[in-house]
Amino acid sequence: MSDQVSHMPSPPSALSRLSGLATPGVTAVVLVTLLLFLPALLGGSWTFTLGLCFANSIGVLAVSLLVRYGGEVSIGHTFFTALGAYSVGVLDTRYGISLWASVPLALVLGVAFGLLFAWPSRNLHGIYLAVTTLALALAVPEMINNFDGLTGGYEGLYVATPFLPGVDMGAQRYYVALAMLVLVCFAVARLRLSRQGMALLLAKTHPAAADAFGTRRVWARISVMGISGGVGALCGATLAFSGSTVSPGGFTFWQAIFLLVGSVVSFYGLSLPRVLIGGAFVTLVPQLLSASGAWIPVLYGLALLGMILIGHYMPRIRKALNRNRETG
Amino acid sequence: MDQMTNALRGEGIALSFGGIKVLKGLDVDFRAGEITGLIGPNGAGKTSLFNCLTGAYSPQKGTISYAGQPLNGLPPAARAARGIVRSFQHVALCPDLTVRENVMMGLARTGTAGWLSAFLPLPRGRQERSDMARAADAALADLGLPDVGDRHPGELPPGMQRLVEIARAVVGKPSVLMLDEPAAGLNNAETQDLTAALRKLVSPDLVMVVVEHDMDLVMSICDRIYVLNFGEFVAVGSPAEVRSNPDVIRIYLGSDEDE
Ligand SMILES: Nc1ncnc2c1ncn2[C@@H]1O[C@H](COP(=O)(O)OP(=O)(O)OP(=O)(O)O)[C@@H](O)[C@H]1O
Ligand SMILES: [Mg+2]
Numbered sequence: 324m325s326d327q328v329s330h331m332p333s334p335p336s337a338l339s340r341l342s343g344l345a346t347p348g349v350t351a352v353v354l355v356t357l358l359l360f361l362p363a364l365l366g367g368s369w370t371f372t373l374g375l376c377f378a379n380s381i382g383v384l385a386v387s388l389l390v391r392y393g394g395e396v397s398i399g400h401t402f403f404t405a406l407g408a409y410s411v412g413v414l415d416t417r418y419g420i421s422l423w424a425s426v427p428l429a430l431v432l433g434v435a436f437g438l439l440f441a442w443p444s445r446n447l448h449g450i451y452l453a454v455t456t457l458a459l460a461l462a463v464p465e466m467i468n469n470f471d472g473l474t475g476g477y478e479g480l481y482v483a484t485p486f487l488p489g490v491d492m493g494a495q496r497y498y499v500a501l502a503m504l505v506l507v508c509f510a511v512a513r514l515r516l517s518r519q520g521m522a523l524l525l526a527k528t529h530p531a532a533a534d535a536f537g538t539r540r541v542w543a544r545i546s547v548m549g550i551s552g553g554v555g556a557l558c559g560a561t562l563a564f565s566g567s568t569v570s571p572g573g574f575t576f577w578q579a580i581f582l583l584v585g586s587v588v589s590f591y592g593l594s595l596p597r598v599l600i601g602g603a604f605v606t607l608v609p610q611l612l613s614a615s616g617a618w619i620p621v622l623y624g625l626a627l628l629g630m631i632l633i634g635h636y637m638p639r640i641r642k643a644l645n646r647n648r649e650t651g
Numbered sequence: 652m653d654q655m656t657n658a659l660r661g662e663g664i665a666l667s668f669g670g671i672k673v674l675k676g677l678d679v680d681f682r683a684g685e686i687t688g689l690i691g692p693n694g695a696g697k698t699s700l701f702n703c704l705t706g707a708y709s710p711q712k713g714t715i716s717y718a719g720q721p722l723n724g725l726p727p728a729a730r731a732a733r734g735i736v737r738s739f740q741h742v743a744l745c746p747d748l749t750v751r752e753n754v755m756m757g758l759a760r761t762g763t764a765g766w767l768s769a770f771l772p773l774p775r776g777r778q779e780r781s782d783m784a785r786a787a788d789a790a791l792a793d794l795g796l797p798d799v800g801d802r803h804p805g806e807l808p809p810g811m812q813r814l815v816e817i818a819r820a821v822v823g824k825p826s827v828l829m830l831d832e833p834a835a836g837l838n839n840a841e842t843q844d845l846t847a848a849l850r851k852l853v854s855p856d857l858v859m860v861v862v863e864h865d866m867d868l869v870m871s872i873c874d875r876i877y878v879l880n881f882g883e884f885v886a887v888g889s890p891a892e893v894r895s896n897p898d899v900i901r902i903y904l905g906s907d908e909d910e
Contacts, residue, residue: 510770517769517776518755518762518783525745525756532743535705536819537731537760 347512351595355505362497370497372606374565377500380602381507382558383585385551387598388511390591392520393547394527395448399456400582402440403433403552405463405574407559412480412569413473421484422499422564429560430553437552441545460579464571479570482563500565504602507557508595514550515593523547581605588630604630657683657718659735659827659858664703664713666696666882673699674710675882681827684855688869688890689862691879692902697862698740700879701829705737706730717827717858731760734826738816738833740862744804750815751800754787755780757819790822791815793851795844809836814845827858834865846872870894878902 362370382404389397407429414420414428444455467474474480485492486499514520526533526543534540563569582605589601608626609619659681666674673696681687689697702708704715706727715722722730736757744753762783768776788800794814804812817833833849834842842865849872852859863869869876869890876893878886886896893899 513770513772513776516780518759518764518779519766519769521745521748521752521756522759524747525753528745528747529739529743531707531727532739532745533756534707534727535731535737535739536756536823537728538756539726539728542728 347594351505351508354595354599355501358501362494367493370493371565372610374497374500375562376599376602376606377497377504378558378561378565378602379582379585379605380504380598381561382555382582383589383601383605384507384511384593384598385555385558386582386586387589387591387593387601388554389547389551390586391593392514392523392527393544393551395544395547396453396583397456397551398453398579398583399459399461400551400555401574401576401579402456402459402463403437403555404559404562404578404582405467406432406436407556407561408563408569408573409467409474409480409559410556411560411563412475412482415482415484415563416475416480417473419484422486422560426503426557426560429556433556433559434549434553437549437555438545440552441548445541445544457576457579460576463574467571467574475570477571479568479572480563482567482569486564496565496567500561503557503561504598505595507554508593508598511554511593519546581609584627588627657826657856657858659704659715659717659860661700661704661715662713664700664710664715666699666703666708666710673882674703676712677879677882677884679877681858681860682875683826683858684853685874686849686853686859686861686872688873688876689860689879690864690866690869690876695879696882697879698831701737701831701860701862704827704829705735728760734823735829736820736823736825736827737829738813738820738831740831740835742804742809742812742816744812744815744819746803746805748803749800750791750796750802750804750807751784751787753804753815754790754800754818754822755783757790757822758783758786761823786822787818790818793821794818794848795841810838810841813837814841817845817848821852826856827860828852829860829862831862832864833861834863834868842868 358373361373365373382400385403386397386400389395410429410432411422411425414425440459444452447455468476471477483492486495522533522538523543523546525536526538526540530540530543533543562573566573585601585605588604589597592598592601604626608623659679661677661679664674664677664679665672677700679700689700691697699708703710703713706722706725706729717733717735720733722733722735744750745756748756762779764773764776764779767773768779784800788797791797791800794817796811796814796818799807799811799815804815807815813833813836817830820828820830834845837845846868849859849861861869861873873890876886876888876890877884878893878896878899880902885898885902886893888896
């Protein structure tokens with residue numbers, strides 16, 4: 324009965340024709356165009372915050388990638404963001420080398436450490452893997468302080484070398500972050516169409532079937548960790564440049580949790596709009612709530628709960644709206 | 652190559668789970684150029700035998716070889732690389748992929764485009780994708796499903812999902828094709844399409860093994876039939892021989908009485 328109803332073609336309304344136009348690609352182009360002109364309308368401090376937003380969005384994307392393509396949860400991605408951030412920070416302050424070289428280094432290190440972590444943990448799943456990633460996150464601040472000759476310890480590093488010499492640094496910090504985010508989202512969208520990406524998805528839902536068609540489970544796990552680690556490091560590299568400072572405070576265990584929360588809040592989305600929601604949550608909510616003192620954790624929790632409930636009931640709300648439109 | 656060398660052979664395959672003997676020393680000789688049927692009551696061990704042959708299970712005893720080459724110890728992916736593929740009794744399609752993409756996964760082992768083309772729109776990766784898509788569409792059309800490539804598996808009725816599985820198994824031009832209950836959940840017309848498609852697949856180099864409960868289908872397409880009961884073969888032979896075998900009649904009549 325209900326099947327027949329849902330299969331009936333409904334007359335195309337102006338609204339549905341409009342939403343038919345809004346393919347993911349079109350949405351992304353419109354969004355990017357808006358973001359390109361936003362600094363002209365906003366003040367410097369908002370432009371700066373938005374740059375951080377873009378950088379954090381990449382981190383959220385790294386966590387969501389692991390969920391969507393690997394079916395696993397990480398609460399340790401600050402390990403990879405720290406790796407990327409210190410690649411940029413150290414090359415900049417010690418050797419005066421700009422992003423041209425430090426971003427590729429960050430990517431290589433992120434992928435390499437993702438693979439290195441994946442091999443010994445290849446047979447762990449679910450909560451066991453999550454706890455192992457937690458160990459990574461907890462180790463990060465210690466390691467940074469241990470290597471203070473290189474990392475500057477608690478005081479951190481100040482990233483000042485421009486990406487494009489002669490261009491206003493404030494604008495650079497915004498536009499480099501935006502460009503990185505768009506590039507990463509684009510690459511991840513390509514992955515979905517590739518043979519490797521499809522094999523990862525099959526291995527996530529039916530490992531036995533993937534195995535039977537030539538995709539080893541271990542290959543899938545290691546690959547997805549390498550990709551996620553690489554994207555995580557790109558997040559760190561962008562954070563370092565756009566945030567201008569790199570210090571252990573940005574890579575605490577809480578920051579790792581925030582990245583996971585951002586991923587949950589964006590419903591593990593990999594598209595530009597979705598990861599922006601996650602990145603905004605990671606960047607803005609703590610800032611907005613910081614005025615409320617001791618209530619921060621409570622309000623943060625409520626905000627999180629609110630987002631998740633909206634997401635949970637969204638399909639039903641949409642269904643109810645559709646029904647109204649059909650009968651009305 | 653001649654039929655005897657391209658066979659999938661097993662000798663003394665024995666498998667047990669925690670002391671329960673599921674397969675009790677089976678000898679099989681699945682020949683190329685024929686369709687071999689594997690029948691038997693529920694729980695007889697048919698799927699377990701498939702799992703041993705594809706490497707999903709490691710039997711405690713016995714040897715398995717294809718075309719004279721031992722397969723023991725090779726993981727499933729390595730056996731897939733030799734063209735040994737299967738379909739699953741419980742449909743194992745990925746809901747995140749379209750039907751066409753699911754079928755394309757049957758060709759994954761033949762892909763050569765590297766990681767760079769996975770992230771960047773390089774010609775190599777695009778070419779690979781369009782080649783695989785074309786092959787997948789052809790395989791779907793052969794099974795009577797020309798228009799479902801862009802849908803998602805969850806949108807199709809169970810019978811069609813099963814045909815999509817079979818398309819995924821055949822698209823890579825396998826050398827050994829093992830189908831686990833391909834007709835389960837199919838309606839009459841679909842079963843007929845399937846029968847025709849399976850007949851068309853027969854080729855001198857292909858070993859084809861079909862586990863099936865639909866006796867009409869088995870009797871009509873199989874050249875040889877193995878009958879399994881409680882992990883042992885009770886009969887092996889042509890459809891006519893098997894049909895008249897008293898043990899087989901007893902097993903099937905017995906299970907009829909149970910119902
Ligand atoms: N992984 C496993 N662990 C424990 N027991 C198993 C496992 N796989 C199969 N078995 C047992 O092996 C026996 C044979 O199962 P199998 O699935 O091979 O039967 P089948 O002939 O395919 O039956 P059906 O017609 O119902 O598919 C059953 O008793 C089953 O419980
Ligand atoms: Mg079975």
